[in-house]
Amino acid sequence: MKSTSIISWVRRQKKVHSKVNTSSTMRVGIVHTAGSPCGCAEAVAGGLAALGHATLIVDSEEILLRSEELAATCDLVIDHTDTFLGWGVLRPFVRGELERWGARVVGSSTQACFLADDKIAAKGSLSAAGVPTPPGAAITEVTAELPLWLQPPLILKPACEHMSRGVTLAKTREEARVAIGVLLESYCQPVLVETFIPGRELAVSVLESPEGLEVLPVLEWLSDDNEYRILTAAFKLQENGAAREDAHRIILSSVQRHELESLSRKAFRALGLRDYARFDVRLSPEGRFYFLEANTTPSLETGEALAFSARWAGLDYVHLVKRLLEVAQRRYCADSRTNKTVIANY
Template sequence: MHIVILHNRDHDLLEDDPGREAREDVMRVASALSEALSRGDTHAEPLAVEGDRLDFVDTLRRMQPDLVINLCESVAADSRGEMVIPCLLDMMGLPYTGSSALSLGLALHKPKAKELLRGRGVSTPPFAVVERLEDVMSVDLAFPLIVKPAREDASVGVDFDSVVEDRAGLARAAEAVLSTFHQPALVEQFIRGREIYVPLLGNAPRRALPLTEIRFGAAFENRPNIVSYKAKWEEDSPECQDSPSVPCRLEDTALEARLVRTAMDAFTALDCVDYGRVDLRVTPEGVPYVIDINPNCDLHPGAGFAKAAAAAGMDYPALAARLVEIALERAHGNPSHRKKGPGAARSAHPQNRNVLAGRGGVRRRAGGSRAHAE
């Protein structure tokens, strides 16, 4: 089997990139998956999406891999480009791991995701959107609040100052988002309590891996218990060292079932598939609130998802192999209990899946021409 591990390589594209560490990490994930999967008759090789170039499209068309593992979280250092990749893979008719462009786009557009969650009856903190600094005066939410970029992930733009106790602090935090990220600020009611993650794996059936929790240590005394960008990516920072991800110990089985059900409902609401993680804040009274949905979560062997899989008895090579199997099952329409081995039949591809078949590439717009994409 030939597998291509597609990942962004754009961490050094911008001189001042507030998400540089997160963008750089994906290359280490690609390397780890390549090593884990390349055994026997399986060859897995990384392929980078360089800046805003689309050369990888022609490369993939020549290679025609059996599967693409999609690790791309941005294009040209812009997180909004994440949804471009599944669109192109769909147009080429190549099966890939993870969620569709629609799901990735919804998860990244946090206000739209929250509107959808509320419409489906999934608990999420009350929120408002600040598009201009003047909008701060019309925010009608109970303090404390947390302010973050509306269209970023990986805790980009989140620090201790993101949690505010009054309108003056709200104005400062919103102005920082507007001026740094040039996008709206999402303002949410800050939920005091535990931060618990629910890793999800599979489609039919979908299962929850063992839950994990952030243990906030000394660096968070008298400060907001939040996973800031430093806590997530700057390994030498006190915030990172004092906020490890640990197994979640819940003696209340009913509460655990409620957390898993909430995460499952959130994942379904955004039509996510294959794997991902739902982040929850849980009040002392046991009320869960969805604060983020990560359909393209970190698959590094040292990250929380792989640790949760290990707690379920699945080492990293086994997890990598299972991700491949799940994606192929979904792409080819076979259930996980299908007959395996030589001669095992697969269902036919859906009609019109490959809209580029026989067309010699992406169609040009009428009246326009372009020799190549830069």
């Protein structure tokens, strides 16, 4: 006798996979945070229009009201939520609502987003997979003592925020102690304290393809801070276009390129990501790569890292958007074929 849970699962799968659109024209939902400085929604909408697709743009703050509509009326949904209810830590909740209603989301699953957005949990998964990360510790109380092996300069980050919100450089242990108190009070979440890694700041974008994971040409950020080269929130909020001068393509040796591509693929799989992602990586003066963060929703603006790297790989912006749609469409079609076989058995 079939269990109720299995029957419910079958019904959900029928609902989701019966809507996979294999035609050339689609309706694509775009979820963004209205008022956010990110211009992803406008850029993606332009790319979709150039491809002949219709769009439905929804504010992430309305997700509880609009998820069912997005799932029912859109062939795919691109979720680029910045914050939900004012918090970056809650942005995976938006994706969870979309998936709960059966929306076909471009990008990583809710579970993977929660993992990747939690810098402490992600750090553990990456380290366990053999992907190097800076030495660090998680602090949850103002009175907690920093380990003696954690020596300044140090980088402090709220565990589950992004866009460099709250990122602080501490040059002494006393500065670190004060900053920990401020961050704990301001963000109400653990603080990740890591050894500052000097060197070059890289953005490594990864796209799925029929041939496997493709690591795009690597971008290096050029900061005015020549000593520390930290990408602050102010740096990321600058108005930049496709001709920006603070980013360029880094040329690595064949050995370094092979190592970075291998580590990036390993990191992508260790976090259970899908479709596309970007990793923030430091290249130390000794030539060692350290993975700092994973971003499941890297900026899709035309003047940001993913678009630059895609261009260097031969994909203009419109074809980058097309590629993202195709990889998600291919995944859902494959899931549909698999689940039809499973459903037929019940």
